[in-house]
Amino acid sequence: MRHFPFGSANDGDPPFELTGGMPPPRDLSDPYGRRAAEPEPDDDFDDDDAAAPRRRIAWGRWIMRALGALVILFVLLVGWLAITAPLSKSLQPPLPPSVTLLAEDGTPIARRGAIIGAPVDAAKLPKNVTNAFIAIEDRRFRTHWGIDPRGILRAMLHNIGRGGLREGGSTITQQLAKNAFLDSDRTAARKIREVMIAFWLEAWLSKDQILSRYLSNVYFGDNVYGLRAAAKHYFNRDPEDLSIGQAAMMAGLVKAPSRLAPTGNLKGARARQKLVVRAMADAGLIDKATAANVAPARLSASRIKPLPDGTYFADWVLPDARDRAGEIVTETTVRTTLDRRLQRMAERAVAHAGLKTAQVALVAMRPDGRVVAMVGGKNYAASPFNRATQARRQPGSAFKLFVYLAAMRAGLTPDSTIADEPVTIGDWSPKNSDGRYEGEITLRHAFAKSSNVAAARLIQKVGVAQVIKAARDLGISTPIPNEATIALGTSTVSLLELTAAYAGIAAESYPVRPHGLEAEPEEHHWYDGLAGGTHALTRTERDEMLDLLSASAETGTGRRAALSIKTFGKTGTTQDNRDALFMGFADNLVVGVWVGNDDNTPNPGLSGGGVPARVWREFMTEALGVGAAIPPEAIPASVDPDALDDGDNSVLPVGGDIDGMGLHLHVGRDGSISLGGEDRDDRGRPPRSDEPRDEERYRDDQ
Secondary structure, rough: OOEEEOOOOOOOOOOOOEEOOOOEOOOOOOOOOOOOOOOOOOOOOOOHHHHHHHHHHHHHHHHHHHHHHEEEEEEHHHHHHHHHHOOOEEEEEEEOOOOEOOOOOOOEEEEOOOEOOOOHHHOOOOHHHHHHHHHHHHHOOOOOOOOHHHHHHHHHHHHHOOOOOOOOOOOOOHHHHHHHHOOOOHHHHHHHHHHHHHHHHHHHHOOHHHHHHHHOOOOOOEEEEOOHHHHHHHHHHHHHHOOHHHHHHHHHHHHOOOHHOOHHHHHHOOOOOHHHHHHHHHOOOOEEEEEEEOOOOOOOOOOOOOOOOOOOOHHHHHHHHHHHHHOOOOEEEEEEEOOOHHHHHHHHHHOOOOOOOOOEEEEEEEOOOOOEEOOOOOOOOOOOOOOOOOOOOHHHHHHHHHHHHHHHHHOOOOOOOOOOOOOOOOOOOOOOOOOOEEEEEHHHHHHHHHHHHHHHHHHHHOOOHHHHHHHHHHOOOOOOOOOOHHHHOOOEHHHHHHHHHHHHHHHEEEEOOOEEOOOOOOOOOOOOOOOOOOOOOHHHHHHHHHHHHHHOOOOOOOOHOOEEEOOOOEEEEHHHOEEEEEEEEEOOOEEEEEEEEOOOOOOOOOOOHHHHHHHHHHHHHHHOOOOOOOOOOOOOOOOHHHHHHOOOOOOOOOOOOOEEEEEEEOOOOOOOOEEEEOOOOOOOOOOOOOOOOOOOHHHHHH
């Protein structure tokens, strides 16, 4: 600061104090209006002090221009939104998400739709219910205009601090905009549209109307949409009757409904419930004492029945169909591999099995793994449990496929010999179930008669590890104990996986992956070989395995399944006849059949060469249009069919057996009746295993 004289040097007036860098005034006594002499520059004077006002003016102009540009952009976005967003449907609920499954010929076979409850009115819900959602999803819902700048800023700071996108700042209005109008793409354009729609909804709807729409359509897991459906589904009550704890759990599911659904993750859902209750207390929506007394919500799930089109195949393929369709927001169709003609034949063959309490399952696939028919039980309505895919049962002698494959890989052939005599391995002494031993026999004959001691000797010869490797190579994924007893099928496996293993022999490559959807084009990478991939059987291995399988199906324990064309297969019967199987293939069809009790109790007289083989043969003869290897015998003229029932006046069990009057009769699918439906031992009893009959001894006994 400096002092400058004001006026003439002779007028004696005191100096006038000036600040900053203002120029001195003109000398008023000068008739020409000239300025007074310029003062000497001061070292404290800075040119930036003079430029500051100019900069402030420039910044103000840029700010005004930016605001103007934003206004213009806003108008343009509104126009774009009016054209592209379906605002005319703003008050309509979204279409129910659903998947329609198609057979391979394009015919619809099943439909799975979402569970959607009736709309709720937020104004009529208890405050604690709506407050639970507001506290955890949008605390300033009642005061903002569609977006929450504070929430967005908080989310940005949290994401920056945590090094990733972990938290969002979307309001309830924005979530409604996204669910009702938009897809889930994370693009800037979608986000802009979401914000614009949120503004539009705030302008046209009240807060309670927005909240009502949101609660009526939000996803709660378990394919349930809307608060009313979710309250019924998880707690068997109306949303108007939800407790604070139940409402908090419902609100907590919105963040990750599939992961937190309490039917599958009760612990996670309750942890999230605590977080919601704490948020309600922090927001002042409930007091601390009330929050402390909220107990963990207890489920009282009332399963809402799906659409009445359930089938075993549809249940199995639906998860993959949903993955194939992606995030479903409208109806989606997915083509499957099911052959409707073959499915009907499979169901008929199972119905003709003549079973009483025992259950049955059947899987039919092509050698490449395409499942064309599936039956998981006698009656889906009575029991939707899929015994073809979900049950894990012992395969019995059907597991010998892997023992003999390991033997063929070790250099043995079907003509190699082995001792059919008792053997002891450690403390294990297996025996043939019929107690008969033939001495030195070929592997072909041992496989055909399903010799237990021969299989035990083979696994001792080639090693347990090589048998396990053969099973793994053909796609068996269930646990297999590292012990010699697995040679007789003591480990458990699903019928679907075992059928796929047999398909590996038919296809000349392994493993065969069973699938129910039409395969999509695969991308092959250099590392596929390292990860496993598909391998081919050697020509010698396949020819030798076909030799063994044909011997078993045509002359051995599975001869009841033999067709008029080349047939390959293997029987399986577990201890005490608890499970019985026939696995085999012919032409271009691989089929597995299982029979047993759900409670794993014994089935006297049941064997893989009996009912399972006959069910397999009935299905295959109709599916392939061929006949049986041995035509059924005609009904003897001296037998009165009306006298063959067991006293309950029921119709003859087509495809079943009848005992009575000292006779054992088998009723064929075509109505024919043959004597000796099951082989008998010298006491007239059915065989205890799937071992073939000793034909020479049988003729002598006769």
